Amino acid sequence: NAGVMQNPRHLVRRRGQEARLRCSPMKGHSHVYWYRQLPEEGLKFMVYLQKENIIDESGMPKERFSAEFPKEGPSILRIQQVVRGDSAAYFCASSPEDRGLRETQYFGPGTRLLVL
């Protein structure tokens, strides 16, 4: 059973470009979460999605950031017009549908975004 997959693992963008980060949850998981880890900091929650629905986006910056989890395919975190402050590691996690197990999240290896 493959774990949570993220790609690319490393992404370099110039200021003003767009960054697209992809996450495929574990098989059988329908809940996806995105977290950001800035240098020297812990992880901060960004957004929680189910298939075709955003459940909680309270941690998402108001501008330039968006996330989706379509019926088919991976979840996408999109950052438009990137700035140097967006440089960070972005982690995706997934959890099962079972409500009793949903609090346990399984993390992917992360995408390390560097904005030049």
Place this chain on the structure above:
Amino acid sequence: AQSVTQLDSHVSVSEGTPVLLRCNYSSSYSPSLFWYVQHPNKGLQLLLKYTSAATLVKGINGFEAEFKKSETSFHLTKPSAHMSDAAEYFCVVSDPSQYAGGTSYGKLTFGQGTILTVHP
């Protein structure tokens, strides 16, 4: 909102000696608590979790943690450190958050992390 405080940013031990990583939490109800480990440039691996069953929780790789409600603590311990334990450890609380559609249980709140160094 829930929060966690990891009391030490760095802990250094010798191989074969005990490990203690300290965590205090703040919660208005009985929380779910977790410890995750992150090796350099890797993702996070779940070590153990507490979800209101037994207060002493055993995890992988010989780690365990004890939930103490009176002290609002959830310290991580291991009797004997191994070189491969060197990593960053995060204490985490599950934070049910209210939003327009109801209550979300998807939000994990992380502590600042403790870097564990193990000397030969």
